[in-house]
Amino acid sequence: MDQNHKDTPLDTHRHIAIDGARENNLKEVSLRIPKGRLTVFTGVSGSGKSSVVFDTIAVESQRQLNETFTWFVRNRLPKYERPHADAIEELSPAIVVDQKPIGGHSRSTVGTMTDIYSVIRVLFSRHGTPSAGPATAYSFNDPTGMCTECDGLGRTVRPDYDRILDPARSLADGAIRFPPFAVGTWQGQTYTNTPDLDTHKPVGEFTAAERRFLLRGGGGRATRKVNVDNTGGARDIDYEGLADRFERLYLNRDLSALSQRTRDMVQGFLNEGPCPACHGARLNPAALATRVNGLGIADCTRMEVTDLIGELGRVDDPVAGPIAAAAVAALERIEAIGLGYLSLDRETSTLSGGEGQRLKMVRHLGSSLTGMTYIFDEPSVGLHPRDVGRLNDLLLRLRDKGNTVLVAEHDPDVISIADHVVDMGPAAGTGGGLVVFEGTPEELRRADTLTGRHLRRATGIKKHPREAVGGHWVKNADLHNLKNVSVRVPTGILTAVTGVAGSGKSTLVSKAYTDAYPDAVVVDQSSIGISGRSTPATYLGIMDTVRKLFARETGAKASLFSFNSQGACERCQGRGVIYSDLAFMDPVTTTCEVCEGRRFKEEVLRLTVGGRSVVDVLEMTAEQALDFFARLDDTSVRRRLEALRDVGLTYLTLGQPLSTLSGGERQRIKLATQLHRTGTTYVLDEPTTGLHMADIDGLLALLDRLVDAGNTVIVVEHNLDVVKHADWVIDLGPDGGKHGGQVVFEGTPEQLLRTEGSFTAEHLRGALG
Ligand code: ADP
Ligand code: ADP
Ligand code: ZN
Numbered sequence: 001m002d003q004n005h006k007d008t009p010l011d012t013h014r015h016i017a018i019d020g021a022r023e024n025n026l027k028e029v030s031l032r033i034p035k036g037r038l039t040v041f042t043g044v045s046g047s048g049k050s051s052v053v054f055d056t057i058a059v060e061s062q063r064q065l066n067e068t069f070t071w072f073v074r075n076r077l078p079k080y081e082r083p084h085a086d087a088i089e090e091l092s093p094a095i096v097v098d099q100k101p102i103g104g105h106s107r108s109t110v111g112t113m114t115d116i117y118s119v120i121r122v123l124f125s126r127h128g129t130p131s132a133g134p135a136t137a138y139s140f141n142d143p144t145g146m147c148t149e150c151d152g153l154g155r156t157v158r159p160d161y162d163r164i165l166d167p168a169r170s171l172a173d174g175a176i177r178f179p180p181f182a183v184g185t186w187q188g189q190t191y192t193n194t195p196d197l198d199t200h201k202p203v204g205e206f207t208a209a210e211r212r213f214l215l216r217g218g219g220g221r222a223t224r225k226v227n228v229d230n231t232g233g234a235r236d237i238d239y240e241g242l243a244d245r246f247e248r249l250y251l252n253r254d255l256s257a258l259s260q261r262t263r264d265m266v267q268g269f270l271n272e273g274p275c276p277a278c279h280g281a282r283l284n285p286a287a288l289a290t291r292v293n294g295l296g297i298a299d300c301t302r303m304e305v306t307d308l309i310g311e312l313g314r315v316d317d318p319v320a321g322p323i324a325a326a327a328v329a330a331l332e333r334i335e336a337i338g339l340g341y342l343s344l345d346r347e348t349s350t351l352s353g354g355e356g357q358r359l360k361m362v363r364h365l366g367s368s369l370t371g372m373t374y375i376f377d378e379p380s381v382g383l384h385p386r387d388v389g390r391l392n393d394l395l396l397r398l399r400d401k402g403n404t405v406l407v408a409e410h411d412p413d414v415i416s417i418a419d420h421v422v423d424m425g426p427a428a429g430t431g432g433g434l435v436v437f438e439g440t441p442e443e444l445r446r447a448d449t450l451t452g453r454h455l456r457r458a459t460g461i462k463k464h465p466r467e468a469v470g471g472h473w474v475k476n477a478d479l480h481n482l483k484n485v486s487v488r489v490p491t492g493i494l495t496a497v498t499g500v501a502g503s504g505k506s507t508l509v510s511k512a513y514t515d516a517y518p519d520a521v522v523v524d525q526s527s528i529g530i531s532g533r534s535t536p537a538t539y540l541g542i543m544d545t546v547r548k549l550f551a552r553e554t555g556a557k558a559s560l561f562s563f564n565s566q567g568a569c570e571r572c573q574g575r576g577v578i579y580s581d582l583a584f585m586d587p588v589t590t591t592c593e594v595c596e597g598r599r600f601k602e603e604v605l606r607l608t609v610g611g612r613s614v615v616d617v618l619e620m621t622a623e624q625a626l627d628f629f630a631r632l633d634d635t636s637v638r639r640r641l642e643a644l645r646d647v648g649l650t651y652l653t654l655g656q657p658l659s660t661l662s663g664g665e666r667q668r669i670k671l672a673t674q675l676h677r678t679g680t681t682y683v684l685d686e687p688t689t690g691l692h693m694a695d696i697d698g699l700l701a702l703l704d705r706l707v708d709a710g711n712t713v714i715v716v717e718h719n720l721d722v723v724k725h726a727d728w729v730i731d732l733g734p735d736g737g738k739h740g741g742q743v744v745f746e747g748t749p750e751q752l753l754r755t756e757g758s759f760t761a762e763h764l765r766g767a768l769g
């Protein structure tokens, strides 16, 4: 126990007390975090904020909570390991509101996850006319309410005959493009040998009756046998319609029985569209016909939250009124966090991480719990500066209900409302892990830390933007909320696409633009879809060289130096951790007790090069590895390590599982594999996520280098430092959802400064004082 941090007895009840914390890169961190206050954790990316807040405080809180259960229950709960620390005391139950995607299945919508849909169901079952029955009759997850055509999914999957059939060709000439039924296959003989169709007529010229016969067979009409030859000699079989056969073999059966390859292939011949019976409303006709104040339940879920508040506000019936008011109160919380442009029927799987996080907040804001610890991971992600003020109000409201609020955040506006700031540093990875400052935001502004210096610094707007080399046109885009947008995206320069959340930035850039220019390289923050076995070393292809080096120097087989192969620890099969997956909870991982997380068999660890085992190499940061490999004269490894340095990730170790990386880190490691190109268009969605102000300088330098090497860079960004630094800005708006979807400005940052009617311009002027 660190004696310097002994508090008076009174104080210990008012602080969360951490002593000697050593998770990840933390160097014996001792902290007193005031309870009932809002504390912001800052510091460069990789400095150790998450290690304190999530890996130490949240994990220990959950572990202690689990210990309060009986042995019987505890055995069924995930096992949390005690975080590495001398003491963690005076914790309150922690609720983590992070950016992990919300349960992705298609039955989860904004309405169901916030529970507002159940309030609306009660409103319709008790006060709608004619009422379809009790409240489940309005549930699309219940057989009494769901549309029977689509089973409450709102969408149906059908074979896409425009893709399956080539209208210009005849059946004999390969009109069927679906490989299992193509000419020359066993199944295909049905359609080339049938005596009931003209197999030499282009299928595009078939009469309606002929087409129906092709797809559905004779119906009531007797069909003649098809003569097929299954190598052993000809025989006659019954004709089966192409559609009937496709549905029987590929739709109406357990698809998990098919190989992944077959499923992917079939997927290419399917069309997903709104259900023809309920038009996407998911409910059966009785439920859909019910009206409250002239509104149907589908009208309610389809309209934007902001409009729904207005509609339900007009329900003044003395009995229905209070239920409508309860729904309005919850809807207002959605609006208050800047998500008023969403509709209740929006599937949660289509929300961005930031939108999901803010929706999770809605649930907690409505709860009356006090004395909790709420932990937020960069809640400003995806928020325009205009909306950060509203976010701040919500964080403060949570605090004022008597909770402790901990926030890992870089945004100066969020830092400014903190009661207490903990600044981690001084650098990232092994260069970080210390508390470099504790105090108020005002004191931080005067502190000699990286964060303090950046808060004081005023950066100006770009005076000499680059000139475009050419332009890419997006024409008449109308997806989602875009209103027939035509815009020129300049090439050869750095363009920032801005606008409030929901204005249509991602739709324009990630959908409309990349559909028109599919060669663009999209560097997003999605997970790197491989296994828990991926590390920077495997992802960047460094591991191959390392294995060969160890084999050459030690005389052992190269495969021994791989934890995906013969070198793997037998207990954990080279994962280093053991997974316990519980259906009703987040899966939990614990360190393998045999290899202690090192992934390799004991014997492999005894084989060394330059005094280092392969595990030692995997534990090196990219920085240390650059030194180690400098002796090897292997340019390919050096180049890859330098790429990691260029994207600001030298603090990562070569063996750190990619699954532990934040979204922003994942995006930058993807970028590291993309450097050294020229003439390429890069599209980045909010690349400043997870980045400290100091890291943003590094990111901008990297983007500049990409542009100077002859590439085009398009970033979707809110961060005003990035906007000031861009050569060109395309601002969408004016607001979110249906009130957005238009280009309100295109030009240089200096021109933007003089523009009226743009929230971005307004905040840019504010930031420049
Ligand atoms: P921040 O939240 O400030 O960005 P983190 O606490 O996530 O920083 O990371 C601090 C250091 O610990 C970094 O070097 C990071 O790569 C490392 N780290 C984080 N999580 C893990 C993990 N699960 N395993 C190994 N190293 C980790
Ligand atoms: P931004 O990137 O500016 O935050 P988006 O392009 O994500 O905005 O969203 C613009 C509009 O399109 C919003 O009204 C949003 O709700 C809607 N939208 C975005 N993605 C989807 C989707 N997958 N399905 C339905 N609507 C969507
Ligand atoms: Zn339906």
Ligand code: ZN
Binding pocket: 569, 570, 571, 572, 573, 574, 575, 576, 577, 592, 593, 594, 595, 596, 597, 598, 599, 600
């Ligand atoms: Zn093991």
